Amino acid sequence: MTTDTPALLGQVSLKGVSRHYGTFVAVDDVSMDIAPGEFISFLGPSGSGKTTTLMMVAGFEIPDRGAITLDGKDITRLPAHRRELGIIFQNYALFPHMTVAENVAYPLRMRRAGRSAIAERVARMLDLVQLAPFADRYPSQLSGGQQQRVAIARALVFDPPVLLLDEPLGALDKKLRQHLQEEIRFLHRRMGKTMIYVTHDQDEALAMSDRIAVMSAGRVHQLAAPEEIYRHPTDRFVASFMGESNFIRVTRADGGFRNAQGQPVPVAAGADTAGDPVVFVRPENIRIEPPEGAGGPGRLDGRIEDLTYVGDSSMLSVGIGSERLSVKVLNRSGSTAWQIGDRCRVFWDPDDALLLPDG
Amino acid sequence: MMSKTTERSRFSGKSGSEMTGWAWLALPGIAFVVVLFLVPLGGMVLVSLGMPDWTVFHYARLLDTTAYLSIMKTTLAISVTVTALAVVIGYPFAYVLTTSGKALRTFLLICVVLPYFTSVLVRTFAWLVLLGRGGVLNEIMLGLGLTSMPIQMLYNRFGVIVGMVHIVLPMIILPLYTVMSGIDGRLVRAARACGASPAGAFVSVFFPLSVPGVVAGVMLVFIYCLGFYITPALMGGLSDTMITMAISSQVVDQLNWAFGSALSVVLLASVVALLWIGSRFFPLDRLLGLKRGLSTASGEGHHVSSLWLTGLAAAVNRLGDTGPAFGARLLPVFAFVVGLMLLAPGAVITYLSFSSAKYLVFPAPGFSLHNYQAYLSDPTWLRATFVSLRVAVLAGLIATILGTLLSLGLMRGNLPGRNGLLILLLTPIIMPTVVVAVAIYFLFVQFGLQGTEIGLAIAHAVYAMPFVVVIVLTSLQSLNPSLEKAGLSLGANPVAAFRTITFPLIRPTLIVAGFFAFLNSFDDVVYALFLGAGKLNTLPMRMWEGIKQDVSPTISAVATLQMLLAALAITLGSLMTPRAK
The missing domain is CATH 3.40.50.300 (P-loop containing nucleotide triphosphate hydrolases)
Structure with missing residues (x-):
């Protein structure tokens, strides 16, 4: 310099x-x-x-x-x-x-x-x-x-x-x-x-x-x-203003967090907030595989409800109960060709998820 | 090949150079201007040359007679003084108008627009009442003990100049305001960021960018002053005779048409020369009121040489901030006072029109409606009103119909040389009305049209049609061309597309344009004075006579009603014209 x-x-x-x-x-x-x-x-x-x-x-x-x-x-x-x-x-x-x-x-x-x-x-x-x-x-x-x-x-x-x-x-x-x-x-x-x-x-x-x-x-x-x-x-605000993001409403239950369906939502020990927080995770950090896949900790089962092709990647909208998660997948040759209506399983590294106050 | 040309002409306008069917629409309007404006002016030149016995005697007489030379000197002196004062007062006013907050800006805008649409006769009448020996101003000064004797403020140079400055101020403020509000405010900030003080930024950036507005305003006002008739005729003394008054006295009183024509030609030539000079600094079509010309090419405007101004700004920067900042704080106060003075004459007349006194005395001893009753019960006033209404409605119709067709033809006809044509068609706006009236008078006499309502209406339409063209063209230019194309794509034929889409969209504009044409005719004195030939008594003529004889208080009621009409026109205009972005 x-x-x-x-x-x-x-x-x-x-x-x-x-x-x-x-x-x-x-x-x-x-x-x-x-x-x-x-x-x-x-x-x-x-x-x-x-x-x-x-x-x-x-x-x-x-x-x-x-x-x-x-x-x-x-x-x-x-x-x-x-x-x-x-x-x-x-x-x-x-x-x-x-x-x-x-x-x-x-x-x-x-x-x-x-x-x-x-x-x-x-x-x-x-x-x-x-x-x-x-x-x-x-x-x-x-x-x-x-x-x-x-x-x-x-x-x-x-x-x-x-x-x-x-x-x-x-x-x-x-x-x-x-x-x-x-x-x-x-x-x-x-x-x-x-x-x-x-x-x-x-x-x-x-x-x-x-x-x-x-x-x-x-x-x-x-x-x-x-x-x-x-x-x-x-x-x-910062999370949603900077790029795409998912927010999952969770409630505290026995030391962890659960979504509306009562399934555990993985998140590394984040900010200790009063009241019920949200779990924040970026679309590119969510991994997706067919429903029979091995998955990782705290996998969630869902269904592809929408798919937007944007060239180098596709944005999938995965319905899990009443919530929808945006998932970004790279379009490499040989990668799974997802279709609307497919059942799937999603999971992510707890270190990539963050606990934020809801509001 | 065939389909290509039809395709082009149907979608009219920019592509291709061949004329389209729309061009025919321009024909009646062009013919109208040629027959009633160019031919009469040409005829006037011939008359001045003694046709059919050719001679330059009348021009020689003009140069020989000291009386006429001094009239021309007076005309020049008054015009220069009035224009200079208008710039000195108008520039800071327009600056405040551009830079002030919303409340002050609205007030100042009203102060400009209201007088602008009030007839010159009404405003001159107001100044007569204000400045007379027993007038409002003298009464106030006597009451305050500022003077022990009434001061002579009328029938001298002072009166003429005060009255004329008041009348031309809106004409210079409006173009200044237009240009100044187009100056990007960030430029001034950029200058400040570069180290210029507020005064330095003004001198080196804002002022040079506002110069086109100054040029336009000065041109308009100076030309208007040269051909000004009403105010100097009513407020001036013997030594304030201007060229227009000499023309009038030659044509009307002395019946010396040839010499009157020679005087008119001198005035005409000066105006044309000024326009030619002005066109080198400012596009003429914009000077005459159009925001955008017809040609798409945006010519590089002349830039004022800014080097010495930047040097001046650097010097100003050294002065420190106190002096200029103090001045900047005084500016809004100055503009506010000027605004009040612009409104004052109208306000005083309105106030006095409700006075219970038999004469126009200040202050009013009490209030009554007797002036209005006098107006409504006097058959001569009423007859004059109906004459004016008939003439103005007719003139408004002619001007609106021809002007609208002309605008459509110019916009879509692909006429060759349409920019020059447009400028020619708009010139009646700026030509001295006295000259045009005299020229048309000579023409009308040959057909017995002088002294008829239809003749006067036609002449008014010549003057009003360019205003209609300016308003309608501006509206057509702002129309999204894809709308009509969308209509065509949806199955409408070109006529149906125009009738169902374009016409409804420009209809409000047409109403406004028609109303302004009506108002122009309704307020006119000069044409009526010449073309009425003593037989046609319009409302302004009746007022003119009333003012010349005894300043009858009934006039104050009529004047107030006319101002009401003007206010109505402004309201109508601002309601009907779509908000400019």
Whole structure:
């Protein structure tokens, strides 16, 4: 990992930050420490408060309560233009009346840099994003990917320690998204800047982040590394928002857990919750075999009720009593060809199941 | 091969360059504009050249006579002043309108739209009542002891300019508002994130992007001022004679048609030149009210050179935040006050119309309906009302029918050169009404149509039809083309598909367009003044005479009723037009 700047600057802290609009609570008591050079994603559905939180870091919203610090300095009430944060907006917000070079020069001109210094740094920045031949074009003459690179160049040209990205890939098609995700990650590795990335796309957050803050209704539900979030969600919201999931209602009975039919449901000793919890298990962790199969601990018998073919895999809906479980099977040559109506048996490793509070 | 062409023409529009059957629908409207707009204007040029004894004598006289040179100077001076004031007041107002919260925005929008749809005559009448020697403003100032003697505010330059600025403000605010609300708010935020202060972001990003709106507004207002007749004629003094008044006096009083025509041609040429210059900065079809032109190609607009503005912004950035921020906080207050002033004349007239006094005195000593009773019991007022109603209904019908057919023909006919055609068809909107009225008058005299209701209605339709085209075209453009295709695929023939699908969808728009055409005719003074030939007494003509003679209080009741009609039109319009996305 090579970095241009020593990765010391760019430490952002939020302490009990809240923002209300009338009676609506947009952001509710959010606290976190973001390390210098870290790539952190704010992930959540629309209205979860992720963009409002970002805008408070950016200085376009002022928190009602709480404080935001940058490298130990309180910036809660500092006007946006004095924060020295690079921001990449949704749809990029390139100035349509300025050329690519003028767009990139803008932050330097606002800081009254010298003419030659501006020319030199703009050229270097355009080289970095490989847009030097397009310096004199207007943004409307560029492709979506080129526009994003101009936005990146403009946000980084004044060397801010932190880069904020507000759903920059929101409106693009899948192929281009993946390509630009790679570019952003490459940039992150190369520049070593702290990046705060807002998205509503789980896959994007999983693929890009060092850590993810999953948000809903203005609160941070879980803040952890992608694998931890995916494998060990702390509540039902996080579990269901990150990918496909099964929740089985269970009741406590003689030291274990049983489903509505009274069959034992295997789960490694999970969170000790009050009341009746649910058992959470991912579709790809459920194994399925014909009804006469040997199975594993705590197998359940059921019937294929629906089948969706998605190419590399199929999603089976298995009815067990009144409940349905989603089971993901890989479509390898030679694997069982399941049909709707087939009887089957499912089981999973108790370590892959997790006990979560119901709610 | 055969099936390919039918396929194309049936699904009308973009593909192929050959005309479709729809093109025929445009014919009556085009003929209407040619016969009643282009031919008369051409005829006027010929008259000014002394046809059939060709001469440039009248133009030479124009240049020789100091009186006419000074009239042109006055016209220019007043127009420049009014336009400049309108920009200075209108720009910050439109800015607040764009950026403020919902409550203030709604209020400000009402302040703009209500006067915009109130007739110029009614608003001018209101200013006469406000600014007169014994008028509302003088009474208030005397009452407050701000002055010991009534101040002369009417029949001088001050009065003309106040009245004209009030009338043109909505015309500049609306295009400014349209352009400003199209500016992505994130651009300003992006500028701030790049280190620009609020004032710096405004100077380097928001302002340059709003310049097309400024150009459009200035063009509209300046051209309107050059051809302005009613307000300067009623509020100005002797030294405030504008070119339109000279035209009127030559044609109506002196019966010197040739010289009147020469003056009209000068005005006409100036307007055409301005439009030509303006078209280089702003597409003319958009200037004339269309949101989208007919051509699909979206031309790269001219960008204002932003380099020195960015430099200025960098300098502004250094000023710190206190000064500009203080100004920004004052802006909504400023806009609110301007909004009140936009509403004030109408409000005062409404208030005085219920006064129990025999004259228009302020404050009203008591309240009664006697002004309304006077209006309803005076046969001359009632007769004038019925004349106006008949003319306006007829004009509305002609304009709506021809305008709708024309829009369909333009939209689907694949006419060659339709962009230019559209601009030509829309120009009656912006041509000075005095010039067009004079030209049509010359034409009508030859057929004995002057002084007839049908003649006046036809002339009003010439003016109103472009508005109908703007409204109907906009509605047709926003219509999803697959709807009619779906109808065709379900077995409807093209006529049935239009009748059962497209027509019901645009019917509300047609009603709105027809009502606006009606209102245009119902409020008109200028055409009636020339084409009425002293024989046709419409309601606005009756008011005009009333105002010139004795500022009768009955007018306040009529004016209030007209404002009610305007409010009705706005309500109708906002209810019937589907919510823009």
